[in-house]
Amino acid sequence: MHDESRIRAQDPRADFSWILNAIIPPRKRSLYPARQHSNIFETQGTHTQLQQQSRMIVTVVSASDTLCREQAVFSNATPFLASPPSIRRLKSSDISSFMTKPSPRRIPDSEAIRRHQGLSSQEREATNRGDLNTIVQLKFCGKKYETRPDRKVNPSWKQVIEIPLPFNEEEKDGGFTPAKLKELDESLQISLFDIVSVDIGKGGGYYDDEVTVFTEKRFLGSVQIPLGPAFNEDKQQGTYILNTPDIILGYTPSGGDMSDTVHEPSSKFPSRRPNGFAPGSRAGDVESQLHGNTIMDDSNRKRSASLSMLVAIEPSVPMMEHSQMIVLPSNESPTLSQYATEWMQRYTKINPCGPKRRINILVNGSNRKQNIITRFLRSQPPPPECQASLSQCAHYVSLIPFLKTWKAFKNIARHKIWRTSQNVLDITAADWNERAALLANYFIYMSQEGNLDPFEVYLVVGNSITEGNVVSTCTTRTTVLSAILYCKEFNPFHLHFLQFTQLVFCRRTS
Amino acid sequence: MTRQSNNYNRIHIWNPSTGKSFAEDDEKCPLINISLLAGPEDIIYANLQTEGKPCVIDFDLQDNRCWDPFFASPGLKPYDEETLPAPSIQEPILDYKEPNDDLAAILESEILERVKSSIRSWRRIPSSFNNEISYRLRIIIDDLEERKLNGMPPPPSTEYYTPLEGLSLSRGKKMFGFPLHSGFTSVTDILDKLHSTAIHESQHPEVEFSAAVRVFPYACDVFSVWVFVCSLVSEY
Numbered sequence: 001m002h003d004e005s006r007i008r009a010q011d012p013r014a015d016f017s018w019i020l021n022a023i024i025p026p027r028k029r030s031l032y033p034a035r036q037h038s039n040i041f042e043t044q045g046t047h048t049q050l051q052q053q054s055r056m057i058v059t060v061v062s063a064s065d066t067l068c069r070e071q072a073v074f075s076n077a078t079p080f081l082a083s084p085p086s087i088r089r090l091k092s093s094d095i096s097s098f099m100t101k102p103s104p105r106r107i108p109d110s111e112a113i114r115r116h117q118g119l120s121s122q123e124r125e126a127t128n129r130g131d132l133n134t135i136v137q138l139k140f141c142g143k144k145y146e147t148r149p150d151r152k153v154n155p156s157w158k159q160v161i162e163i164p165l166p167f168n169e170e171e172k173d174g175g176f177t178p179a180k181l182k183e184l185d186e187s188l189q190i191s192l193f194d195i196v197s198v199d200i201g202k203g204g205g206y207y208d209d210e211v212t213v214f215t216e217k218r219f220l221g222s223v224q225i226p227l228g229p230a231f232n233e234d235k236q237q238g239t240y241i242l243n244t245p246d247i248i249l250g251y252t253p254s255g256g257d258m259s260d261t262v263h264e265p266s267s268k269f270p271s272r273r274p275n276g277f278a279p280g281s282r283a284g285d286v287e288s289q290l291h292g293n294t295i296m297d298d299s300n301r302k303r304s305a306s307l308s309m310l311v312a313i314e315p316s317v318p319m320m321e322h323s324q325m326i327v328l329p330s331n332e333s334p335t336l337s338q339y340a341t342e343w344m345q346r347y348t349k350i351n352p353c354g355p356k357r358r359i360n361i362l363v364n365g366s367n368r369k370q371n372i373i374t375r376f377l378r379s380q381p382p383p384p385e386c387q388a389s390l391s392q393c394a395h396y397v398s399l400i401p402f403l404k405t406w407k408a409f410k411n412i413a414r415h416k417i418w419r420t421s422q423n424v425l426d427i428t429a430a431d432w433n434e435r436a437a438l439l440a441n442y443f444i445y446m447s448q449e450g451n452l453d454p455f456e457v458y459l460v461v462g463n464s465i466t467e468g469n470v471v472s473t474c475t476t477r478t479t480v481l482s483a484i485l486y487c488k489e490f491n492p493f494h495l496h497f498l499q500f501t502q503l504v505f506c507r508r509t510s
Numbered sequence: 511m512t513r514q515s516n517n518y519n520r521i522h523i524w525n526p527s528t529g530k531s532f533a534e535d536d537e538k539c540p541l542i543n544i545s546l547l548a549g550p551e552d553i554i555y556a557n558l559q560t561e562g563k564p565c566v567i568d569f570d571l572q573d574n575r576c577w578d579p580f581f582a583s584p585g586l587k588p589y590d591e592e593t594l595p596a597p598s599i600q601e602p603i604l605d606y607k608e609p610n611d612d613l614a615a616i617l618e619s620e621i622l623e624r625v626k627s628s629i630r631s632w633r634r635i636p637s638s639f640n641n642e643i644s645y646r647l648r649i650i651i652d653d654l655e656e657r658k659l660n661g662m663p664p665p666p667s668t669e670y671y672t673p674l675e676g677l678s679l680s681r682g683k684k685m686f687g688f689p690l691h692s693g694f695t696s697v698t699d700i701l702d703k704l705h706s707t708a709i710h711e712s713q714h715p716e717v718e719f720s721a722a723v724r725v726f727p728y729a730c731d732v733f734s735v736w737v738f739v740c741s742l743v744s745e746y
Binding site for chain 1: 523524525526527528529530531537538540541542543544545546547548549550551552553554556557558559560562578580583586596597598599600601602603604605606609650654657658659660661664665666667668670671684685686687688689690691692693694695706707708709711712713714715716728729730731732733734740743744
């Protein structure tokens, strides 16, 4: 029998490689893994293929700026119910003394009993620190998917969740196209929950072996992502800000957050009222005046919890060209519209981002004509009760119900129309563009008429990772129909392709 | 190229859908690819920078390498017609309807009824509602609305314990709850939102709920709807 170690020791080269391996360990995987090409969705793909393959891949990475659990919610003057005085917990021995034989439900294993009796020591420790035990719940087409819980201040899940895309069985013979995939009218709802273990055993009246611990979900915030943007690009990665309730009883903002905003010079007024709770007091008016005069509304930058995520569709859907678009007659002079077209063509050539960034400054207005985008901007007075500060205007505009013009009138028109502000207010519904133009016009009014420091107002056109809240609403139908009936032969795909979000942007001049 | 880091020359980006504003250096701004800026009186600039996020790009509009101006574009022959600026097609004066207080009161009671009955039907077991606390919750909502209107941040939740603490009913109770705020589209939308918060799924045998609804009317039948729901359990 050979002694291998001896042979190896005799071989000088083998010895040498062993030393080398100790210094530089062999590489376990290549530094540059071969890129996996995602399947591009074939237009000719059959229905069944598509149904089997199509899925949405959501990678939930982490969350930040979450809250902390509160310790004592109601601290009473008298130390409250440290141990319940009147109700004594029933012990197994009490029962067995009355019974001839022990209860069949009793578990003899004392470990098991202790396990059920209360929270584990680790849980107690975490609860005392105020840490959360968070999960992310995804809801899509009525089905729910959850990540595993993570017990950290800034939780990180790094979990991949695959969600199959739903398809109508009726569409079988119709043949599938990427366009139909894009027409899916669903949004992904993402909610953040805190999982709390509640032990009701101490309340008394339970057997030793009874399970008295259960878990509860506590809502911390949610966000809705319409599928449009995820379809238009291969993947959508970014930080999604959750819509969190303004306050959550039982939770406090985690400690580090406040320090960020305190040093801002704009927070001249105390962010917390000195006398605590005083609704409708005059102090609020003084603060609002103070606030109205400064444009830096940093104080309303409350740090909302945010989730960093990646949403992708597999197989990826190729971009749709919108070549069949019908051009409306222009409202501008021939020279101007020609100049605008030339300018846009030139921009397409020199734009460093390629097809990802497109501009269109000739937009369709409700006057059935193409208008240059600046025709939608002018000073317009906000409602009389909202003229004190910029945040009042923003509050008012954000409350106007949301209406995707093309979504509400599926069979008639899916083209993007900019309605005028009066039209928006008459039917009390607006989409992103109209809201943005309305807010911009209020801001222009405030910059001219209000007694604020001077500032410039711009409308920003661009892509955003989330289109905000998508709320469908019913309106007085006749009003809208008269405005958009004419565009019934528009190419419906165009809209899905250009999903812009406009945001208004102000710049303060010195 | 210097970035305007001075606090008195800051840029704020407002999201009209949420009413929130972001400073230009805020990495969490949902805008990821700015393509165009448009101002009144035919001010249009197109972004020529490779980056599109507001926290990375340069907002110096005079710089032709970063922003391509519409009317003085260096690559095109100058536009020489006198028709500018193009007159706006927007109305100079907007016609506002008065805030509808009566409808707000009707909505308030209707939403509250629907919220209570929905929580009961979702739970399928008898569920009690505490009315004394809901009166206090209404006061909290008034304060929150006022803060929102004035652009002030909501206070830490501990500040609101003071009005809730004195109640005999809340003594020794552990409270969990939150307000949901939105514009008004339909009651079903509000109930859907409430259902997704899973507050009704509490399995505690002695859980008690409390709900309060406030509807603030604004011009042109725009409403600000607050639904405050909380659950109370005894703390042992």
